[in-house]
Amino acid sequence: MLVVDKPRGPTSHDVVAWARRALGTRAVGHAGTLDPMATGVLVLGVGEGTKLTPYLMSEDKAYETTIVLGAETDTLDAEGRATSEHDVPALDRATVEAACARFVGTYLQRAPAVSAIKKDGVALHERVRRGEDVEAPEREVRCDAIEVLDVRAREIDLRVRCGKGFYVRSLGRDLARELGTRGHLGALRRTRSGAFGAEDALSGEVLQRARRGDEDARAQVRASLRSLEAALSTIARLDVGASGARELRHGRALRIEEPVVREPIAALDESGELVAIVRWSEGALRVVRGFAPRASVEGAS
Missing domain, CATH: 3.30.2350.10 (Pseudouridine synthase)
Incomplete structure (x- = not known):
C-alpha cells in the first residue's frame, strides 16, 4: 500500500x-x-x-473544509460556475453549530450533479458536459461528526467525519441553504481514510x-x-493458523464455527500475514479474494 x-x-x-x-x-x-x-x-x-x-x-473518512458563502456553483466547489447568489446573514458559532447538528446522523443526501455516479452506464459529470439537464440521485449517507473550527463573515471552516458515499460538496450546499444563503467549497482536504x-x-x-x-x-x-x-485496522481479522491458511490458499472452504465478526473478514496465517478476504457461508469460510504469500511476491520482484 x-x-x-x-x-x-x-x-x-x-x-x-x-x-x-x-x-x-x-x-x-x-x-x-x-x-x-x-x-x-x-x-x-x-x-x-x-x-x-x-x-x-x-x-470511514475525515475531512477539513472551507465553505464559501454567498454563491452556489454548478460543481459545488470553487472550480465551478456560479449558478445562484444570495446575501449572507450575520452568523455566529452557535448558529452554525446548531445548523451543522441537523446533518449529523443518517439521512438522505442529494449528490452533486457533477459527480462520478452513473446513470444508465454514463457518469453524471459526462452528462453535464454534454449539456444534459441532470438531477442527481438522493442516497442514504452517514455523518458521524461535524466540528466548527472557525466562522468568518463569508467563510466557515469545518472538520467532518463520515461514512462511504458522503459528499462534503453536498454538505456545503445544504448547510449554506440551512443558514439562509448559498455556498460552495473553497477548499477540501482529506485527513484520514480508514x-x-x-x-x-x-x-x-x-x-x-x-x-x-x-x-x-x-x-x-x-x-x-x-x-x-497495515490497511486492515478497521477490517475484521481472523487468525486461521498454518493449516487453515494452507486450505484457503488452495481455494478450499475452511470449516469452522460461525465467526462473531462482521464481513468482510481478513483471514490471517500464524505469522499475521494476510491470506484472503473471506465470507462465512454454510458452515465454512470461503475465499472471496486470495493473496499470494509475501515471500513469493518478494521473490518475483
Whole structure:
C-alpha cells in the first residue's frame, strides 16, 4: 500500500499514473477518489494491494473544509460556475453549530450533479458536459461528526467525519441553504481514510519527482510502501493458523464455527500475514479474494 498526500489540481487517476511510473508497474489502483480541487490522503494499492482496494473504499473518512458563502456553483466547489447568489446573514458559532447538528446522523443526501455516479452506464459529470439537464440521485449517507473550527463573515471552516458515499460538496450546499444563503467549497482536504492519516502520507511532490526518474525520490517512494496488513485496522481479522491458511490458499472452504465478526473478514496465517478476504457461508469460510504469500511476491520482484 502507498499513502499519498495528493496536491490540488491533479485527478486521482493522475496520481495513480505517477505511482505506476515511479514503481515501474501497471498494478496500481486507488481506494477512493479525491476531486481535482481536493488535497490529502489518497490510498493506493500496489501489486497484490490492488486486490484489497475494493474493500477499503467503504472505509470511514475525515475531512477539513472551507465553505464559501454567498454563491452556489454548478460543481459545488470553487472550480465551478456560479449558478445562484444570495446575501449572507450575520452568523455566529452557535448558529452554525446548531445548523451543522441537523446533518449529523443518517439521512438522505442529494449528490452533486457533477459527480462520478452513473446513470444508465454514463457518469453524471459526462452528462453535464454534454449539456444534459441532470438531477442527481438522493442516497442514504452517514455523518458521524461535524466540528466548527472557525466562522468568518463569508467563510466557515469545518472538520467532518463520515461514512462511504458522503459528499462534503453536498454538505456545503445544504448547510449554506440551512443558514439562509448559498455556498460552495473553497477548499477540501482529506485527513484520514480508514487506517491511514495524513501523517502516514508521502508528499505528492516527491511522487512527481519519482515518476520523472529522480532516483532519490524513487527510493523514498519504495521506503514508504506499507504492508497490506497495515490497511486492515478497521477490517475484521481472523487468525486461521498454518493449516487453515494452507486450505484457503488452495481455494478450499475452511470449516469452522460461525465467526462473531462482521464481513468482510481478513483471514490471517500464524505469522499475521494476510491470506484472503473471506465470507462465512454454510458452515465454512470461503475465499472471496486470495493473496499470494509475501515471500513469493518478494521473490518475483
